[in-house]
Amino acid sequence: MEIDLTNSFEEVLTNNKIKYLKSQEEIDKLSKKTFMGLPTNDFGLKTHIFNEIPINEVVLGFTISGGAVIFSKKMFCISNTDSFDNIGFSLLPIEEFIKLEIESGSTTFSDYILLNGIRVGSFNRQSENKWKQICDILNPCISNYFKNKLKLEKEESKIKEEKRKEQELLKEEQRLKELKVSQTNLLSELDKDGNGEVDVIEGNDFNLLLKKHQKSITEIDRNYIQQFVKISSYLKTKKNNIQLVFNSIKDTPNEETLNQYVEILKDDIHSYNLILFSSLNMIVSLVEDDMITFYELHEMFDNLNIFDSKHEKDISQKLNNIGDGLKDLMYSIEEMGRNIENQLGELTYVTDQTNRVLDNQLQSIDSSIKTNNLLTGINAYQTYKLRKGS
Numbered sequence: 001m002e003i004d005l006t007n008s009f010e011e012v013l014t015n016n017k018i019k020y021l022k023s024q025e026e027i028d029k030l031s032k033k034t035f036m037g038l039p040t041n042d043f044g045l046k047t048h049i050f051n052e053i054p055i056n057e058v059v060l061g062f063t064i065s066g067g068a069v070i071f072s073k074k075m076f077c078i079s080n081t082d083s084f085d086n087i088g089f090s091l092l093p094i095e096e097f098i099k100l101e102i103e104s105g106s107t108t109f110s111d112y113i114l115l116n117g118i119r120v121g122s123f124n125r126q127s128e129n130k131w132k133q134i135c136d137i138l139n140p141c142i143s144n145y146f147k148n149k150l151k152l153e154k155e156e157s158k159i160k161e162e163k164r165k166e167q168e169l170l171k172e173e174q175r176l177k178e179l180k181v182s183q184t185n186l187l188s189e190l191d192k193d194g195n196g197e198v199d200v201i202e203g204n205d206f207n208l209l210l211k212k213h214q215k216s217i218t219e220i221d222r223n224y225i226q227q228f229v230k231i232s233s234y235l236k237t238k239k240n241n242i243q244l245v246f247n248s249i250k251d252t253p254n255e256e257t258l259n260q261y262v263e264i265l266k267d268d269i270h271s272y273n274l275i276l277f278s279s280l281n282m283i284v285s286l287v288e289d290d291m292i293t294f295y296e297l298h299e300m301f302d303n304l305n306i307f308d309s310k311h312e313k314d315i316s317q318k319l320n321n322i323g324d325g326l327k328d329l330m331y332s333i334e335e336m337g338r339n340i341e342n343q344l345g346e347l348t349y350v351t352d353q354t355n356r357v358l359d360n361q362l363q364s365i366d367s368s369i370k371t372n373n374l375l376t377g378i379n380a381y382q383t384y385k386l387r388k389g390s
Contacts (some may be wrong), residue, residue, distance in 0.1 A: 020134055290390060
């Protein structure tokens with residue numbers, strides 16, 4: 001807020017009882033008053049002060065024998081010379097005026113005006129009484145102005161702060177509203193029927209196919225049954241984790257995080273589809289005596305530690321006790337998704353023949369899975385990731 005004591009000084013002049021204080025008009029006249037061509041008033045003798053505060057900016061002033069003081073709306077200038085020296089002055093902020101003190105010079109004929117012990121002005125001797133009378137009027141005026149100004153600034157600052165908080169609240173409400181719309185739109189892509197559950201391939205097709213060929217697999221190697229059961233457990237855990245992640249990211253704090261987590265969840269669904277597709281092919285290749293494909297897939301699953309399901313079980317435990325750790329957990333899911341894509345994503349074993357065989361096997365258990373649809377979805381997502389540069 002700009003300092004402006006104009007109104008306060010005009011009020012002082014209106015109620016001026018000691019008549020020492022002069023208005024701009026009076027000061028202008030007194031500064032021009034002469035006798036035989038020589039100035040007769042200290043305003044005229046100390047004209048150097050008007051070099052600092054031009055007469056048109058003067059609001060109030062006074063003289064004491066041998067010196068002059070003038071005020072603008074925010075500054076004051078006091079002469080700091082002996083009577084016949086027309087050079088010295090001090091230009092100071094108006095709030096410093098109330099700090100001034102007067103002191104008689106012990107070895108001179110001057111009374112000194114001091115600011116924090118430093119001389120800033122001077123009058124002729126015996127000026128103390130007049131100085132104090134003037135200060136008794138001006139000091140309360142200046143002091144009250146700054147008290148009121150400080151109070152007003154605090155009130156304005158409080159109002160500004162309240163407005164700022166109100167604007168921030170409105171901005172935050174709008175942000176949350178927009179975030180809610182984005183959450184609904186993005187998550188609806190993963191839950192098209194709106195039942196609150198992420199759209200992952202339903203059913204128990206892997207277990208049904210495994211049970212159908214249980215006897216044949218046992219005859220080849222009983223240990224394979226246990227390994228397939230572990231794959232089944234992995235698929236169940238991963239599917240459950242996908243739903244838990246879906247539920248968790250409904251409460252993401254901002255759109256950037258929401259978009260990031262939705263992309264990771266899409267990757268995780270893609271990983272699930274890759275594992276499911278590869279798992280079904282693993283059963284079929286074994287019972288069809290395509291041992292090369294079987295062992296290729298078995299090696300890939302082994303590299304991913306799918307047979308112990310530890311990674312997905314760890315994630316499941318953390319998701320059930322999520323607290324504030326979703327960020328780190330999402331990065332872990334993202335990293336595992338990249339590993340699955342690297343191991344299983346190439347689908348080099350897939351041919352028209354293998355697709356027909358798998359499709360026939362799935363039809364034999366009344367599965368709703370269509371091999372071509374599942375494979376098309378996997379390939380489409382891989383193309384989408386390539387275009388994004390992931």
